[in-house]
Amino acid sequence: MNKYRIIYLSVLLLVLGACKKDFLDKTPDEDLGIEDVFANRALAMQYLTNVYSHVPEECDMRDIAVGSNPFVGAADEVESTWSASAVYQNYMNIGSWSASDNPGLWAPFWRGIRKTNIFLENVDRIPISDLFTEANREQWRGEVYFLRAFYHFLLLRLFGPIPTVDKTLPFDTDFSQIKRQPVQQVVNFIVQDCEQAALLLKYQVADKSVDAGRATAAAALALKARVLLYMASPLWNALKADGQTRDMDLANFTDGDGDHLFPQQVNPNRWRIAADAAKQCIDQCEAAGYGLYYSADNDPMNSYAQLFLENHNKEVLWAKNTFKAQFPENQASPNGMGGTSGTAPIQELVDEYEMQATGMQPILGYNSDGTPIINAASGYVEAGYAAAAHPQLYYRINTRNMYVGRDPRFYASINFNGQYWRTRRIDFSRQGTDGADRSATNFTKTGYLMRKMSSPAVNIPQGIFDNKTWIFFRLGEQYLNYAEALNEAEGPVADVYKYVNLIRTRAGMPNLPTGLNQDEMRERIRHERRIELAFETHRYFDTHRWRISEITQNMEIHGLNYLAPVSGWTANAFYERKAIEKRVFVSPRHYFWPIPLTDIVKNPQLVQNPGW
Helix, strand or coil: CHHHHHHHHHHHHHHHHHHHHHHHCCCHHHHCCHHHHHCCHHHHHHHHHHHHHHCCCCCCCCCCCCCCCCHHHHCCCEEECCCCCCCHHHHHHCCCCECCECCCCCHHHHHHHHHHHHHHHHHHHCCCECCECHHHHHHHHHHHHHHHHHHHHHHHHHHCCCCCCCCCCCCCCCHHHCCCCCHHHHHHHHHHHHHHHHHHCCCCCCCCCCCCCCCCHHHHHHHHHHHHHHHHCCCCCCECCCCCECCHHHHCCECCCCCECCCCCCCCHHHHHHHHHHHHHHHHHHHHCCCCCCCCCCCHHHHHHHHCCCCCCCCEEEEEEEECCCHHHHHHCCHHHCCCCCEEECHHHHCCCCECCCCCCCEEEECCCCCEEECHHHCCCCCCECCCCCCCCCCCCCCEHHHCCECHHHHHHEEECCCEECCEECCCCCCCCCCHHHCCCCCCCCCEEECCCCCCCCECCCCECCCEEEEEEEHHHHHHHHHHHHHHHHCCCHHHHHHHHHHHHHCCCCCCCCCCCHHHHHHHHHHHHHHHCCCCCCHHHHHHHCCCHHHHCCCEEEEECCCCCCCCCCCHHHHCEEEEEECCCCCCHHHCCCCCHHHHHHCCCCCCCCCC
16 A cells, blocks of 8 residues: 555656646746737737637538537438447437537537637737738638627527627626527627628638638628528427417527517518528629639539539638548548448438439338339339440449439439449448448448548548538528528519529529429428538538428438348349438427536526427
């Protein structure tokens, strides 16, 4: 016992001695205060860069790290390869998550908000010089107004009504007085910051300079339009998905003082406000030179694929630089190419891609045993194999017919069995080059992998990766935002058709049929968003704001028979549809995330969300 005590005391003395030495050996900038930082342009710039550090890494769909992206895997888009203990989205999908056990997506954004307020309160201290003009000051101020709005939005979309904070709070603040604001007030706060930012910032079209990735006026207008679209939607606007007045689960949700946190009355004018904001964003961005991205050859598949590979192109309103981030490529790549086969699209998403020739959906629904109800008029054939390759090689000879003749975005978004990728054809069957027998865990659980955003030039075994960005806002989204809001405000008027058809034309798809009524157009727009914005972190929040997640996230999902004891892309057994998982969604509980229990305990004014 004495021996261990001596060892412990010796280690303690060494640690204390090291601490003392470190304290005495500090460099001059280690004790800088806020006044010192903002008295120096270079240090203030470093602080501004640090304010950006809380922008999440949504390109990382493993959701292992704080700030990453569980939303694609928790929507009806992807099934994760990794076990439930590895990624949180799997807990979400089976309903096994709680206020005491959730990812750290509450605290980081509040830290970011605190930094934005510190910056805004001190930016006027930066001295004017040859390297820092008054115009620079206003630019930086605009960036931080945008970031404050963005961090509030990231909290709002997850937790619903939140406190709004527009100043730094001293450490001796009585935080028990901080309470949640009604959702309309939160939206108003975000909109105000966006408008202020848009006045101060520039439109930087296709900016590939060292400043690429910093906030722009286009980003501010895009965020304003998106948050107003959310505010108009059923979940936020006192409606059920069917357009009827909502039941009392959220209408009766109040804070500790009894103040209602959600609207009590439906306000149809919110759709008009959202439509006007989206149109303002579109018009001002297009006037500045933004536009839909087209590849040099105008090929629909290439235009869509390269939109996510040519960084900061003319369609991008704001994106985060992730540089040579390896995890997105590892997740999307087959195990036979050095990847982890991590992001596996589900069969229900694959079935959503229309037939190019007819513009019709191939699958109308599902029988009780999960088999598809095929739309014969669409031209879709499930069995058999292609006798010839596609003229532009979207697919090769002997490709399963279920993948033939689909929307070009399908080939840019989904890697399927027999598809050519990088240097060869993929074989996801059990004994295949990319199949289950190659790895105990790293194989696709659905028979598909996400191709969108993945680069054909990457070679994982050789360590060859490309610089990447994650697009938070792009013009194509704004077209669909505008069409949706305008349809709800006025019905399927000419502009609704115009902006949806612009998206479809770029994709090489036929225009929408004329004569749609408002309900039919609504379903068309929702379908278009599911395809055009797939894997971009929209679907999870779209189904929530439409209040349909109790359907889309509460079902049995399917894939292919990846454990069939066959090899090759022409083996029939592989293409049998199999149930993968029964997902769970409880309404209203799962429409908003729980505030972490530790924060509820610290401040009872932060009333917990319904159902938690």
